[in-house]
Amino acid sequence: MKLKEKxxxxxxxxxxxxxxxTFYKPGHFPSNDTRWESGKRWQTMLWGGKRLGIIYKDGxxxxxxxxxxxxxxASPLTSExxxxxxxxxxxxxxxxxxxxxxxxxxxxxPLLKSIIKKFYGLRPMSYSSLYEYLxxxxxxxxxxxxxxxxxxxxxxxKYGTLLEYDRVKLWCHWEPKVMATANEEELRALKVxxxxxxxxxxxxxxxQEEINxxxxxxxxxxxxxxxxxxxxxxxxxxLGYIMLDGLHHWDYIRNxxxxxxxxxxxxxxxxxxxxxxxxxxxxxxWGKWKGLAVHYVWEDIWWKRRNKHISWLEKLIRL
DNA sequence: CATCAGGGCCCTG
DNA sequence: CAGGGCCCTGAT
Numbered sequence: 001m002k003l004k005e006k007x008x009x010x011x012x013x014x015x016x017x018x019x020x021x022t023f024y025k026p027g028h029f030p031s032n033d034t035r036w037e038s039g040k041r042w043q044t045m046l047w048g049g050k051r052l053g054i055i056y057k058d059g060x061x062x063x064x065x066x067x068x069x070x071x072x073x074a075s076p077l078t079s080e081x082x083x084x085x086x087x088x089x090x091x092x093x094x095x096x097x098x099x100x101x102x103x104x105x106x107x108x109x110p111l112l113k114s115i116i117k118k119f120y121g122l123r124p125m126s127y128s129s130l131y132e133y134l135x136x137x138x139x140x141x142x143x144x145x146x147x148x149x150x151x152x153x154x155x156x157x158k159y160g161t162l163l164e165y166d167r168v169k170l171w172c173h174w175e176p177k178v179m180a181t182a183n184e185e186e187l188r189a190l191k192v193x194x195x196x197x198x199x200x201x202x203x204x205x206x207x208q209e210e211i212n213x214x215x216x217x218x219x220x221x222x223x224x225x226x227x228x229x230x231x232x233x234x235x236x237x238x239l240g241y242i243m244l245d246g247l248h249h250w251d252y253i254r255n256x257x258x259x260x261x262x263x264x265x266x267x268x269x270x271x272x273x274x275x276x277x278x279x280x281x282x283x284x285x286w287g288k289w290k291g292l293a294v295h296y297v298w299e300d301i302w303w304k305r306r307n308k309h310i311s312w313l314e315k316l317i318r319l
Numbered sequence: 320c321a322t323c324a325g326g327g328c329c330c331t332g
Numbered sequence: 333c334a335g336g337g338c339c340c341t342g343a344t
Contacts, residue, residue, distance in 0.1 A: 191341090
């Protein structure tokens, strides 16, 4: 599917803003709906029934930051559509986030000080919809990165759409109803294993529009947890990712998976393995910013890995 | 060759 | 609330 129509959206983020560390997360596993180079992220997006190809560009300076989003589409888009899309982009990448209070509260922490200086203006982000994030969460469960990558790619090739824009070909997600009506055997043929059942069942409430992502954002913390946990295949780990990245609860850390526990032990405690409850107590000192603080340290180690070999980390990643 | 655990979660007792 | 089972895959 070739996308010929092109529109430009310009977004002025709040100060301070750091483009690269916000628009690229080296800790995310690689997927073929996105591509990155410094100052530029390609990203497909299925939104409002349209399959879009987007290029996010760093279009400003440190003092006057600007995100330029090139929107490619096969069919024309109305100005109303584009305005709504702009707001969605602002939400997903937290371009309205005011970090000043966080920096004030946390800025002198010995571990965070230098990281904040390096990534001054970093925000968490979720490049996908809630539904798509749930799919990714299911792909991560009980396996290693390599398999997560290959399972998602298989799903793209069977249920997604290959888009071409800016001379780049990237896969775009499917509508939930496509997977809600898939049968388990055809999914299992893609070697997703027992996750097939979760994929189907998690798609159903979205296909039937029983869950509205926009409405969910306005519900209380407890209601959000309840709704998400009621979905088949969603447990505390997937919930944790979504509460922070997708629903912007900057204090949300309840669960630490074994893999994260090992990495956290090294980067926060310089030890082999620290008990989870001890970790949570330590993170508690960052109060209502603890999730965001952990995100900063977490991102830092992945950026470091891009530049130099960290052998203990390589062993834990298990590509 | 077999066995095991991995960016969890569901279900049972 | 603890613990077994689950699709696969590569590491050992």
